[in-house]
Amino acid sequence: MSVHKDILPPELIKDRGSLHPINHMKDSIMNLLASFGFEITDGPEIETEKFNFDMLNIKKSHPARQMHDTFYVENKLNLLRTHTSPVQIRGMLEKKPPLAFISGGKVYRKDDDATHLPMFHQVEGIYLDENVNFAQLKDLIYKIIYSLFGEDVKLRFRPSYFPFTEPSAEVDILSKEGKWLEILGCGLVNPIVLDNCNINSSKYSGLAFGLGIERIAMLKHGVTDIREFYKSNLDFLRQFK
Amino acid sequence: MKIAYSHLVQHIEENPSIEHLSDNLFQLGHEHEIEDGIFDMEFTPNRGDCLSINGLLRDLAVFYSVNLNQEIHNQKLNELLIDFENLSNDVCPQISFLKIEIDKVPAAYKSSLDNYFSDLALNKNNFFTDISNYLSYETGQPTHCYDAKKISGKLVFHEIERETEFETLLDKKITLMHKDAVFSINNEVINLAGVIGGKRTACSSDTKTVIVECAFFQPEAIIGKSLKYDLHSEASHKFERGVDPDCHDRVLRRFIKIVSEHANIKDMSIISYTYKDRPVNKIPVNVNKVNQILGINISEDDYLMHISRLGFDINKGVIEVPSFRSDVKTQNDLSEEVARVIGYDNIPRAMIDIPKNEKPNNKDIENKLRFFLLDNGFYEVINSPFVGSNSDKSIKVDNPLDSNREYLRTNITNSLLDNLVFNERRQKDSIKLFEISDIYTSKNNEIKKIRRLSIIASGRVGHNHEDFSKKINKKYLTKIFYEALPSEKFDFQLLARDTLNTKSKNEIIGCEVDMDSFSSEVLNYKETSKSPDNFNQYTTISDLPYSKRDLSFSIKDFTKCKSLQDCIFNYEDDLLKEVFIFDYFYNEKNSEIKIGFRFIFQSTNITITETQVSNVMNSIINETQKIKSISIPGLNLL
Numbered sequence: 055m056s057v058h059k060d061i062l063p064p065e066l067i068k069d070r071g072s073l074h075p076i077n078h079m080k081d082s083i084m085n086l087l088a089s090f091g092f093e094i095t096d097g098p099e100i101e102t103e104k105f106n107f108d109m110l111n112i113k114k115s116h117p118a119r120q121m122h123d124t125f126y127v128e129n130k131l132n133l134l135r136t137h138t139s140p141v142q143i144r145g146m147l148e149k150k151p152p153l154a155f156i157s158g159g160k161v162y163r164k165d166d167d168a169t170h171l172p173m174f175h176q177v178e179g180i181y182l183d184e185n186v187n188f189a190q191l192k193d194l195i196y197k198i199i200y201s202l203f204g205e206d207v208k209l210r211f212r213p214s215y216f217p218f219t220e221p222s223a224e225v226d227i228l229s230k231e232g233k234w235l236e237i238l239g240c241g242l243v244n245p246i247v248l249d250n251c252n253i254n255s256s257k258y259s260g261l262a263f264g265l266g267i268e269r270i271a272m273l274k275h276g277v278t279d280i281r282e283f284y285k286s287n288l289d290f291l292r293q294f295k
Numbered sequence: 296m297k298i299a300y301s302h303l304v305q306h307i308e309e310n311p312s313i314e315h316l317s318d319n320l321f322q323l324g325h326e327h328e329i330e331d332g333i334f335d336m337e338f339t340p341n342r343g344d345c346l347s348i349n350g351l352l353r354d355l356a357v358f359y360s361v362n363l364n365q366e367i368h369n370q371k372l373n374e375l376l377i378d379f380e381n382l383s384n385d386v387c388p389q390i391s392f393l394k395i396e397i398d399k400v401p402a403a404y405k406s407s408l409d410n411y412f413s414d415l416a417l418n419k420n421n422f423f424t425d426i427s428n429y430l431s432y433e434t435g436q437p438t439h440c441y442d443a444k445k446i447s448g449k450l451v452f453h454e455i456e457r458e459t460e461f462e463t464l465l466d467k468k469i470t471l472m473h474k475d476a477v478f479s480i481n482n483e484v485i486n487l488a489g490v491i492g493g494k495r496t497a498c499s500s501d502t503k504t505v506i507v508e509c510a511f512f513q514p515e516a517i518i519g520k521s522l523k524y525d526l527h528s529e530a531s532h533k534f535e536r537g538v539d540p541d542c543h544d545r546v547l548r549r550f551i552k553i554v555s556e557h558a559n560i561k562d563m564s565i566i567s568y569t570y571k572d573r574p575v576n577k578i579p580v581n582v583n584k585v586n587q588i589l590g591i592n593i594s595e596d597d598y599l600m601h602i603s604r605l606g607f608d609i610n611k612g613v614i615e616v617p618s619f620r621s622d623v624k625t626q627n628d629l630s631e632e633v634a635r636v637i638g639y640d641n642i643p644r645a646m647i648d649i650p651k652n653e654k655p656n657n658k659d660i661e662n663k664l665r666f667f668l669l670d671n672g673f674y675e676v677i678n679s680p681f682v683g684s685n686s687d688k689s690i691k692v693d694n695p696l697d698s699n700r701e702y703l704r705t706n707i708t709n710s711l712l713d714n715l716v717f718n719e720r721r722q723k724d725s726i727k728l729f730e731i732s733d734i735y736t737s738k739n740n741e742i743k744k745i746r747r748l749s750i751i752a753s754g755r756v757g758h759n760h761e762d763f764s765k766k767i768n769k770k771y772l773t774k775i776f777y778e779a780l781p782s783e784k785f786d787f788q789l790l791a792r793d794t795l796n797t798k799s800k801n802e803i804i805g806c807e808v809d810m811d812s813f814s815s816e817v818l819n820y821k822e823t824s825k826s827p828d829n830f831n832q833y834t835t836i837s838d839l840p841y842s843k844r845d846l847s848f849s850i851k852d853f854t855k856c857k858s859l860q861d862c863i864f865n866y867e868d869d870l871l872k873e874v875f876i877f878d879y880f881y882n883e884k885n886s887e888i889k890i891g892f893r894f895i896f897q898s899t900n901i902t903i904t905e906t907q908v909s910n911v912m913n914s915i916i917n918e919t920q921k922i923k924s925i926s927i928p929g930l931n932l933l
Contacts (some may be wrong), residue, residue, distance in 0.1 A: 064860060064876045064890065069672035069757040070824055071727060073665065076677060078826060091649030100690070100735050100742055115515035122522060126693040127703070128737060154649045166696055173679050181649055188634065189590025189645035196644060211639035213324025213631065215339035221631035223639055242588060245627060259588070274830035286676040286714035288723050289836040295827060
């Protein structure tokens with residue numbers, strides 16, 4: 055068959071899919087942290103109270119442990135992890151300092167409204183060594199935030215409270231609209247937590263931090279309703295190629 | 296908690312502006328919003344001591360000269376004779392009672408008390424309850440007022456042993472549960488301790504003799520009670536976070552003082568019970584440790600000055616923690632105090648150097664598979680694990696959000712089928728989805744975790760002119776997966792549509808595979824898709840109906856093919872959502888090329904009309920007709 059020299063068939067544009075924007079964001083952050091030296095680890099989503107609360111210095115009376123905040127399963131034998139921190143506990147029990155690892159994944163809390171979902175994603179990291187201090191934590195957080203939002207972004211550290219870190223801080227960035235937006239929580243690992251994991255807290259200290267993936271993805275992509283991420287609407291997903 | 300700027304600033308010598316005060320509150324970690332001179336404070340749960348004017352002033356004393364010496368009644372008081380028994384002194388290790396009789400209930404309040412209600416737009420109740428509420432605001436210590444005339448018999452504090460009916464002073468009837476801490480008289484509950492008083496002994500506008508209860512309850516005994524019984528209670532909010540166990544005498548003497556400013560006191564007496572001594576928490580002075588924790592270099596003098604201004608006593612090399620700071624126990628806690636005073640933002644960064652990690656990422660195979668699926672037009676989704684139906688291996692959620700989310704899913708495919716139906720209802724004609732997730736099952740109380748990949752596809756193979764008329768089927772999927780990943784098993788199956796509420800007749804093909812079953816051969820796959828370099832800005836999607844139009848062009852001068860495509864693909868209109876070539880045919884015999892374009896119209900805010908679509912289509916046609924030797928067969932018939 056002779057083919058005319060001017061015939062140029064239309065380009066065959068192959069339909070490509072896309073990563074889910076939450077997984078893409080999670081992977082981006084994990085890869086960034088891995089490039090800083092953190093090892094990637096994993097843990098179960100179904101946890102015990104011991105790992106999810108007790109070992110993290112979250113007292114029996116803490117409101118987060120109530121049935122209205124935490125999903126319990128199997129007649130309260132276990133629970134759906136409320137944060138990825140239990141992975142840090144498992145890691146500290148398995149390994150000896152110095153250690154640096156991150157974990158990311160699904161976590162569950164008993165919320166369901168326009169700004170909160172019963173399932174969402176976190177990335178958490180921990181670094182233990184001798185003489186790890188708050189000034190170093192600040193340096194790490196600056197590096198993370200600058201990598202995510204550019205070096206022009208303004209950020210501030212605020213005192214906060216987490217039972218598993220002391221001192222604790224929350225970090226905000228200044229939006230283009232001039233509003234401070236909370237981005238992550240961090241702090242120095244509470245020596246009680248180190249002791250719980252049989253790590254000598256008079257010799258070692260550590261830093262820990264945690265980021266909510268949905269919140270960062272919403273900011274980076276300009277998504278205003280968190281529920282859009284989980285409708286599996288192709289019109290939504292195809293925007294993130 | 297709402298606190299008026301004017302109520303704070305009257306105790307601060309420097310008379311700071313609201314903005315100055317706000318900045319310092321933020322530095323101390325006390326988040327807030329300001330509206331009409333009122334701070335709407337949000338305290339962290341460890342800082343129950345700040346839930347009052349005095350509490351906040353104690354923290355602000357590190358920046359300002361603060362006067363906390365509100366007047367109190369400082370004369371000797373008679374001992375109150377009260378028939379009281381504490382059967383649960385673990386829950387209530389300290390409690391005091393004050394009895395006051397006045398000659399007449401005042402008709403109006405002095406401005407110092409009245410301003411509390413007017414500035415914060417609060418309703419008044421009755422004289423004694425109003426003072427109690429004000430004192431809670433001023434000192435942080437909730438007190439409860441019983442009408443003394445309604446108290447007869449032995450007052451007992453105890454934890455109840457069986458379900459008991461109780462009517463609150465807000466007329467709400469609740470059934471108290473086992474172990475709730477209460478005050479009772481003659482086996483009748485008159486007060487749910489630390490939460491809300493009872494109707495029967497409540498004060499009224501006529502009450503002239505009151506018994507004021509001032510207690511310390513262990514937070515653990517109070518937590519969750521107001522939520523459990525759906526009671527809004529500021530007292531429980533404070534008791535849950537911990538109150539100052541050593542403030543009772545001062546608070547009750549302040550109560551007397553305020554009463555005396557409004558009425559003649561005919562009689563008053565007081566009694567305090569302490570069942571357990573509270574040891575003072577002592578921490579050695581160790582500025583080196585603080586410097587080591589924070590990575591700073593503060594002098595011991597500065598350190599001790601900051602700490603003492605926050606109310607800590609320093610005695611012979613030891614820091615004594617005040618009774619209102621039950622949250623401070625360790626050097627790390629003291630370091631946080633110093634950091635707050637210095638300002639977290641004023642602590643300089645110190646370079647961190649984490650040793651490089653050489654361990655491989657154990658998700659490499661999973662990531663390869665994800666990109667292989669992207670290359671073939673599949674979209675990654677994430678679904679909630681909560682489902683309404685169960686199998687014998689399902690894990691049951693003890694406290695589900697609702698009955699439709701009572702179990703954890705035992706497969707991913709059913710979630711993908713829901714996603715498919717969702718998209719078919721939005722007129723999507725080519726649907727390819729995948730999800731990788733951990734699946735949890737339970738057998739004989741043993742929980743098993745399996746990581747799985749589920750794939751589902753239905754409709755057209757694709758939207759380009761070669762794929763548009765082909766439908767996805769088992770043979771097609773098996774072929775493309777085998778060609779790319781010959782060593783892996785994908786057992787594609789035709790999935791039933793019977794139970795799906797959908798009009799589409801397209802075959803649904805899917806498979807679900809354990810991630811463990813994949814071999815390292817997957818790593819040899821060379822993907823062409825990449826992770827996006829940027830984070831695309833999202834454009835609001837529309838749930839309004841689509842409208843589609845097809846146009847077929849006949850081209851005799853083949854050099855014009857490109858011009859036609861450029862003309863159409865560059866055409867812009869707000870209603871035109873998508874354009875693609877769905878048909879292309881070269882007819883050698885007639886020396887003609889035919890190209891079919893599909894135009895998809897949709898608005899983000901209106902349901903588009905035929906006329907609107909036709910207007911855009913006519914405009915596109917007019918543009919294309921400017922290109923010579925291109926025609927639209929049948930155009931004259933339109």
